[in-house]
Structures are given as C-alpha cells and as structure tokens.
Amino acid sequence: MKKSNATRMPMLGVAFVGLLAGAGAAHAADPSAGASTASSTSNSSSATQVAQAGGSISSAAPLTLSQASTVTAPLSPPPSLYTPPTSWNDTYIGYRVGTNFYYPGVRTASGAPAKITQNIGYLTTTGGFKYGSYAFNVDYLVSSMANPEAGPTNAYGYATAGSGGAQEVYSVGRVTFSASKIFGRPFSYGVMRDFGLTVGYEFGTKNDAYAERARMVVVGPTIDFAIPNGFWNVTLGVRTESNHDGITNVEVHFNPAVHLESSWLYAFRLGPVPLVFKGFASVTGPKGRDGFGVETTTEFLTRAYLLADVGSFVGHPRTAYMGLGYEYWHNMYGTRSSEQPGTTQTSVPMFVAEIHF
Template identity: 35%
Template sequence: MGASKRFKGGLVRLASGLAVAAATLMGSTGGAAAGDGIIQWSDTFIGLRYGATYAEPANDHDVEKVIFQGQHVSGWTYGQNFVNIDVLLDLEESDEAQKDGGGGAREIYAVFREKLSSAKIFGASYGGIIRDIGLTFGGDLSYKDDAFNARVRKFVIGPTIDFEVPGFLSVGVLLGTEHNHNGIGLAYNIPGVDASVDFDPTWRIETAWGLPIPLDIGVPMSFEGFMNIIGPKGEDGFGNDTVYEVLLDAAIMFDVGAPAGTPKTFMVGFGYQWWKNKFGNDPDLTTVGTEASVPQFVAQFHF
C-alpha cells in the first residue's frame, strides 16, 4: 500500500475513533455540573428543525425535511468538547427517494470537534477582544440512504480564536481532508467514475456563536448559529471541478421555560439556512439544487 493510501486510511480511522470517543463522552458527562472532576461545565440538548425548501444537488424539487438533533458541549480541564448528531428525514419520496425507492431519503450526520485551550494549558492571557486561542481538531461521519449513497469521512485541524463577547463567538481556520462515496457511479458502472471519492485537502473557516439579545420581551432571547466557508477541493465524484461553498445556519431562540422557573431548558425559535454551492458543486455544471434558502422552525430541550 502506498504512503498516500496509508495516510488517507489513517485519517479515516482517526475520524472514526474521534466519533466513538465523542459518543462515549456524550453518554458519560451529560449531567456533570461545574467543578465536578475533569468536566467543568456541560450543556446537552435534543431538538428538531423543520423546513420545506431544502435543496439537493441535481434535484429540481424543494425537499421537505424534519431533522432530529442531539448536541453536547462541555468544558474540561484543558479544553472543550463538541458533539452534534443530526438525523435527517425527507418527508416525501417524490422529493428525494431512498436508493431502493422505499420512501423519503434518510441521513445521519455526526460532527465531533475537540478544542485544546492555550489559556487552560499554558495559562495564556490575551486581553482585549480575544478570550482564548486554541487548537481544534475533529471529524465528520455520515451515511445517506439515497441514490448517491453519500458516506462522508472528514478530518480537520487548525487554530481557533474565541472572542471576548457576551455568550460566545469563535472563528477557526482549519485544514481538512474528505473521503466520500458515489453510489451512482457504482450502480450504473459509469466509465471513469469510481465509487470511492477522495477530495484534495482544502482550507475551511468554521464560525460558531451564541449571543444574548438585550431586548426585554418577557422571555430571554439569543442569536445562535454557525457558518462554514470551505475552499475548492479538487474533482468531485463525477470528475467535475469543485468550487468554494458557504453554509450558514442561524436562529433567533426564545427561552420559553424561563417564565415558568426553568431557564435554559426549553427553547424554541425561528431560523434560516443558506447553503451556496452545496457540497462544492459548481452551479454552471450542476444547474439545480446547489443553493438552499430555508426558513426553519427550531425547538430544543436542554438537560
């Protein structure tokens, strides 16, 4: 086996190991309180998002989805853990079918990020607008039951800056690798199209925030979300050149449990997703489904 294949295989195994470690952490630390041993604080929630105008490349239908979500974030002695798992269900087979035509397509997508803190490890202090600088690494894993049959395997690493704001705001500049699977190439034996897809390493900017909104309407409000900007990553699963992509997912959330004496427990809100050049598809080549503009309903139960 060549050095390149060994390297890529190692990244896949590392990403898989990170996901397993994240799942173990999620199960063992969800109820930890501040100061309990190695875990200093934690927040875990289950929730859902709903939208009717999601887009999929090469699909000329708006896709109606409900997305069930589980997320865990915690601070520990030397950094911060983040795990998010989405289960995405298409509500109409006619919008996007399973690969065997048995109903609407289904997908599971897991993200794990570990951020090592220079403030916690080295006692660094930055002052001004910078709260902390850390090293972020992690991976993405997915499986989708549709014709393309995507199986994303990503590994990312790079520096992240946390800014001194009410709530949190972080910006990471990362290097990432990606491996995927092209079920269409496999099913139809298209010449020159391989089922295994290895993209070129590329840069990505990952931004996340949770900012309180200082308006008195009877319930606390916050502005929450993330935005990823990803560079071109070489050829896709059909031999076409990829382009940069932008994914924005943000919501205004209302802490509706606070008036009943259970703050930061039950949150509902209204969000918006904008996804340009989805998965790096060039709209000049893939003429439909490369841009999503989706109003979303969001609900979360924190424990």
C-alpha cells in the same frame, strides 16, 4: 440525478454545524453548542465546528457542525461575570423542520429542481474539561418523497426510487485545546480572549441513490473573541474528505482544502423575553474533482437560530427553547451551479425547538 461528492457539514451544523451549536454558559437566556463548524452541515449543521442551545449562563458554552455541516466549542467560557467551572456539560435534544431544501441533481420527473421538506432531530452534548472544550452533535434527517430513498436497481444497474423519503445520519465533533487552560495563564490580548487548537471530524451516511459515506477531518488554530454574554470563535485550518458516489459507484478521495469556520452565541432580553442568537458559518475551498470528474468550487454554509427561553414562562428557565432558524448553503458539496442549475443552493427558514437536560 448527478450529485457532487462533497459532504454535508455543520452543524458545527455548525452542524453543530448542525450546527452543530449548543452552549452551556451563555445559556442564561440562551443556549448554543459551540464547536465551530459544520459542513456541514452538516446537517448542519456542523460543521465547521454547525451550534445549538444549552447549559446555564454560569456554565459556558461550546459548539459544528456540521452538521454539518459543523460544530465548534468555544475555547473558554464567556468572560467576567459568566465564568464557569473548568468542567461542565450541556446535553440536549432538538427538532427543526423546513420546506425549501434542495440537493445537487435531485429533480422532479419533469426535470425541475425538487423542493424537499426535511424533518430533522438532533442530539448535542457540549462541555468543558481541564484542557479545553468539546462539542459533539448527531443529526437524523428525514426527507420527503421529493428526495426518495434508493430502491431496487434497474436493468442498467442504477437505483430506482424507493417507497419513502431518504434518511441521513450526520455527525460532527470538535475538541478545542485552550492555551490558557493548558499553560495556566491568560492568553488574552485586546479583543482576543483565548487561543487554541481545534481538531474534529464529520461523518455522514444517506440511503438515497447517491449513497453518501462522508468522512472528514478538520484541524486548525482557533481564536476566541471577547464578547459580553456569549462567545464568538473563528478557526482557520485544513479539511480532508473522502466520500462514496453511488451514481458512478466510485470512492472519492478529495484533496485537502482550506477550511474557515466560526460559531457564535449571544444571550439578551427583549422586554420580558430571554432570547439567544446563535449559529455557525463555514467556507471550504476547492478540493479537486468529484465522483463525476468535475472540478469542485468554494462552498459556503451558514445556519443561525433566534430562540426564546419558553421554559422560563412556566418556572423552568434554561430547559426549553423555541424559535426560528435559517440555513443558507451555496455551491452545496462544492458543486458548481453550472453543473446542476437550480439545485446547488438552499435558502430555507425553519422552525426550531430544543429541550435541555
């Protein structure tokens, strides 16, 4: 059951990257955490900073992840009519489920790629402060028995399958420092609304045989683009990563890698139905050899949601969202498809629901 040592992003996740990904202001008919993603993520989530839903359209929105892979908060609130106060917050819980997940090296007894169902709960908080914005997300992922938790070791020192599905905790965080807020004057030009610096982390642990212990740091400049009724930001920077490989029992310290992540949120209406389209995407370049001594390759993770403000139909707008999501992960963890055929790519539709406080 060979897996690469790379890590889940997100939300940011977008993880976050989770996706990491809820928002406060473009939350009129929307939500989304904006930390540019996840990894990866997480899960994704996160990355990354991979993105979720939130706040009031009068209190802008950030987002990872990671999740995940990754989450990224928007540098500044949506423009003009949707200008929020300097300080604001949107905190929410969510649930998503999909039945077509894959992980590198995870196979059935016959050797075929194992098709995994995952139930994922997440907690996201996003907001703005005097000098910028932030987004933090944590995913709790429970796999079906197709991806079992690690049981007792056998005579050869390898973990056997446990009695339940593997469980994973993956967190993505991003803080973006806004040039406009710090210097007290607009840093907008053409389609650019603001400019800033994003710093963030991703952390993950999983109790399967691979025994992931992901630790990542992300840093890079961010551009926030001016779009109506929402946000869109892009970060280009560097990601460092260390991880644990339970199969070979080694700690892996990857080379710093080029990392590109983006998160977005757009609120709109379709007839009487208020909707929000949000998500994140991330690209991470090769980062050296994994725990098996194999060279990694470029990985791509995206997670997107189309959610309806169902709370508005019972007199509580911007509190409950429900809809569909989609996650695509290519060369998962940086694993080449030639190394683990059929298990390095996930393409999965999901059901998604969120409750905002």
